[in-house]
Amino acid sequence: MGYVAIKGGGQAIQGAEEVLEALRTAEGEHGTPLTMQAIENQLRLLTSRIVSEGGLYHPQLAALAIKQSQGDTLEAAFALRAYRSTKPRLLETSAQDTGSMRLIRRISSAFKDIPGGQMLGPTYDYALRLMRLDLANESAETFRAVAREFLAETPEPNLPDTFPKVVEALRAEGLLPPVENHTETPFDITREPLIFPVPRSAALATMARAETGSILALAYSNMRGYGDVHPTVAELRVGYLPVMLPHPITGEPVEVGEVLMTECEVVAMYEDDDSKGAPTFTLGYGACFGHNEVKAIAMAILDRALQKGMRDGPSNPSEDPEFVLLHIDGVDSMGFASHYKMPHYVTFQSDMDRLRTTQKKHESVKQQDVNEGVQ
């Protein structure tokens, strides 16, 4: 079935943009425009979500996208992707090592004692999920004092810049398969279409940009029983990854900036080694831009599920690469859902014509049955 274009409506479309702006500024004389800094810092987890789903680590532009989209995460991620599509790609970095992350949080649900210790960092994990009514009328003075007092009252710690990874300790004990040397060029999902089968690097890249709710839903299906990953979080870490590039003249590694990332390794059911090696645990991996813990965990679970699906064939939806990877992109799925709002007058006219024709046939058959019954 083809589509038929429409024309006209220009004034109304312009008017719709004006109405959106009018609603954004509806506080009127008493209103204060949101600053980029306020969005980036006070709505930092929302900003994190957008840099991750937009596939571009640019917190300032993510904040702007949130502002212009009035908080719609799908629209904001769309805007960030549209921006990135207008910029030239200057280079590709070499593979960055997350072992050099400057952490603000690291936990393990596998071990109580991990090398370097566990630090909860900024988390709601153990907080009461009750409304904080004191924030409703927060004064500027109170607001400004919080960080200042926290910094003043916490003694300067003697901690290293980086911490060892829990999976390395497991590997050293022979509980994980040994590291293999991979030299394949990763799949670039921004330049190549997903034509299945795709390599694992395509799956990881797609999941790293996935819409949080979508990737969580599919991982949740596995957690609830449509799968058998049964994960344990070996380590979840949040921190700033220094991005290193060679100096164009000296070749010496230079830090060109840092990227806030969330990384998660899950340990899953152990498997016998087909090559008669000792059985070891299996691993799933998730890492994305920003502070997005649920997404990183969901990604790690799905990575492990997809590894099984790619190797043995899928036995449930979360192990099916085509099912998972084609249904977790927010911009794709939002675009498809939104397109139903566009005029479909001709196609629907066709549907109505077919229905009326079928109704007439149905009526004539019914009349014929009545006539035959009478006779």
Place this chain on the structure above:
Amino acid sequence: MNQTLNKTSQRSQWPRQLMAVPAAEVIAAAATLASQHRVEDVTLPQAGLALMQLRDSALNEAYYPGEIPLASARVILTSADGTQHEGAAQVMHDSATFARAVAVIDAALAANLPGSEVVAPLLNRGAALLAQQSVTRKKMLARTRVDFALLGTTDEEDGDE
């Protein structure tokens, strides 16, 4: 009084330290250097993106989690005596002008050219801000260090130290 460059400041850290201070001040410092030395672009300063590659720590495979902003520049400074000195910069930034300023500073500092002392206060301030940022992050870790006790294995059930 002129500041001298902190001895711990290394070329590999200059871009990071300069990114920690206001871009306008970096561009102004580079303009001061450019007034004393002739600056030529080896390649046109550019602002765009870099595709970031990451190595997963589970199976040691590389993938692309997304892109980062990147600006780059490469220049040659010619001193009054005719000697030439090359500088370059790649920074996570949107401004090609800023990258060019960092490249000018890179060339001047690497060759210790006259006038480069104008940059020392910026680098020292950038280093101090980064050190403060590092302390703040470590305080977040230290304040939330946790040593969970297994229920029923200790006499002190309500302690968390």
